[in-house]
Amino acid sequence: MKILMVCLGNICRSPLAEGIMKHKAAEHGLDWHIDSAGTGSWHSGQLPDRRSIAIARQKGVDITDQRARQFHTGDFEQFDMIFVMDTQNLSDVLRLAATPAHREKVALILDQTSPGQRLSVPDPYYDDNGFEEVFNMLDEACHHFIQRHI
Numbered sequence: 001m002k003i004l005m006v007c008l009g010n011i012c013r014s015p016l017a018e019g020i021m022k023h024k025a026a027e028h029g030l031d032w033h034i035d036s037a038g039t040g041s042w043h044s045g046q047l048p049d050r051r052s053i054a055i056a057r058q059k060g061v062d063i064t065d066q067r068a069r070q071f072h073t074g075d076f077e078q079f080d081m082i083f084v085m086d087t088q089n090l091s092d093v094l095r096l097a098a099t100p101a102h103r104e105k106v107a108l109i110l111d112q113t114s115p116g117q118r119l120s121v122p123d124p125y126y127d128d129n130g131f132e133e134v135f136n137m138l139d140e141a142c143h144h145f146i147q148r149h150i
C-alpha cells in the first residue's frame with residue numbers, strides 16, 4: 001500500500017498524518033510506503049512546523065526526517081490512496097486529476113472516522129493549542145484505516 005497525505009503547506013497536518021500512519025504501519029509489521037505533500041509550494045524543503053514536531057515527539061512519533069514538498073500530478077500514478085486533510089485540499093487535488101481512476105484515489109482523511117460527513121482537519125497554523133486535537137483526530141483516522149487493511 002502506497003499512501004500520500006496532503007494538506008496546504010505540508011508542515012503542520014500532513015507531516016503528522018504521515019508520521020502517525022508510518023508509526024502504526026510499523027507496529028503492525030506492514031511494509032507500506034507513506035509520504036506527504038502540500039498543495040502549496042511556500043514551505044518546500046522545510047522541516048515540519050516545530051509545534052507538529054513537539055506534539056509528535058510527546059506522543060512517541062519522530063517526524064524530523066521529513067521535508068516539505070509540493071503535490072504534483074505524478075503522485076496520482078505513484079500512490080494508491082491520497083488522503084487530503086480538508087475540503088479545500090480536496091478540490092485543489094481533484095482539479096489536477098486527469099482520469100476517473102486518479103479521482104477515485106482521493107479522499108478526506110476524516111471519512112475514515114466520519115464517513116460521508118465531509119469533515120476537515122482544522123488548520124492549526126494560527127492556533128498554538130490546536131496541535132494536540134489535530135494529532136488525536138489523525139491518530140483515530142489512521143487507526144480506523146489500518147484496522148480495515150490488516
Ligand code: 4NP
Pocket residue numbers: 007008009010011012013014042123124125
Ligand atoms: P498545513 O498548515 O497545511 O497543515 O501545513 C499550514 C501551514 C502554513 C500555512 C498554512 C497552513 N501558510 O499559510 O503558510
